[in-house]
Amino acid sequence: MALKVKPIDKSTEKWEERARGASAEFAENAKASASLWEQKTKAAADNYGMAISAPGIKTRFERGVSKAGAAKFLRKIESVAEGRYPGGITAATSDYKAGAEPYYSVLAALTLDPRKPRGDPGNIKRVEQVTKALNAKRLALLGAGGGGG
Numbered sequence: 001m002a003l004k005v006k007p008i009d010k011s012t013e014k015w016e017e018r019a020r021g022a023s024a025e026f027a028e029n030a031k032a033s034a035s036l037w038e039q040k041t042k043a044a045a046d047n048y049g050m051a052i053s054a055p056g057i058k059t060r061f062e063r064g065v066s067k068a069g070a071a072k073f074l075r076k077i078e079s080v081a082e083g084r085y086p087g088g089i090t091a092a093t094s095d096y097k098a099g100a101e102p103y104y105s106v107l108a109a110l111t112l113d114p115r116k117p118r119g120d121p122g123n124i125k126r127v128e129q130v131t132k133a134l135n136a137k138r139l140a141l142l143g144a145g146g147g148g149g
Helices: 008-020 024-030 034-043 045-050 057-109 121-144
Strands: none
Touching: 008 121, 024 057, 034 121
16 A cells, blocks of 8 residues: 655645744754753764765765755855845854954064065065964964864
8 A cells, every 4th residue: 555645745835834933942942952062062073073084975975066956056045045144244243253353463463574576485485474373373272283174
């Protein structure tokens, strides 16, 4: 006997209707789980490391990208991301400032070698001074001894 399945259109309509009404519940539950999220995510570090280095992961990743495709990417930008972008920027402004400030401070404290004429290889030394200082700050913030990403 064949399995009785609801029509996909009806199930999709029901899913959309219920999901639209669940935003307050979602927000409440998400807020309540913040510390648990941190704890569980840290505990999953080994699993994450194994997952991203598993045999065939690159091929599976590429297949997933191909399956989604450019058309879905574009559709989601047009139907979701474009409208959320301004609110996301507003919500992220304080995080941007907090994340960038240490690097701005490093740059403001640098004294670079004098600039040479255009094309002079000595100008690359100025670039090296900047990149070394910024990378040192990045590693210090990560608390890493050189193994940070």
